[in-house]
Amino acid sequence: GQNIDQPTEMTATEGAIVQINCTYQTSGFNGLFWYQQHAGEAPTFLSYNVLDGLEEKGRFSSFLSRSKGYSYLLLKELQMKDSASYLCAVIDSNYQLIWGAGTKLIIKP
């Protein structure tokens, strides 16, 4: 079966750095997304990786290793507004999105 694993919940301090990991086992791979979802709101796009390596976008970076079936989202200079769930999703061989259950990130002052 297809599976995406993320930690259920993480806690970090305002101003710090946090890394949210995602491992996947899917039938094929055509890219990986990270989405942010604030409580009670819709998911919004953060990043897309299809090649190995690090993609940096402001305070957020996303890394992919296809050989290891592994990705992480790195959030720097954490702000209170970064408190949200972070969803990892993989495009499989049928070009369908397979979603992880999400990681709830709690930021403390």
Add this chain to the structure above:
Amino acid sequence: IAGITQAPTSQILAAGRRMTLRCTQDMRHNAMYWYRQDLGLGLRLIHYSNTAGTTGKGEVPDGYSVSRANTDDFPLTLASAVPSQTSVYFCASSDSRTRSYNEQFFGPGTRLTVL
């Protein structure tokens, strides 16, 4: 304002009743999707449509039906609601024709409670 709208925002429904959740996008995206999101389970695909006039089944299609008569609208119908269909429903769309990756844009969601 371009985007996706969903209606209603929330609904309480008696079991056995028929319900249609509406979804409209004005971005001229070719593909549209319906997901349900339950605590601890993440987003699960119910049905999708790659282009107007075609639909397909996702991971959890039982008890739901969709239609795609035109590009903009993608309604989801529960023929006879059951309590296990209590969830938050998200509609999404994407343009797979012009983008190198299939980023999905989500509507605000419909919170449905079936009693």
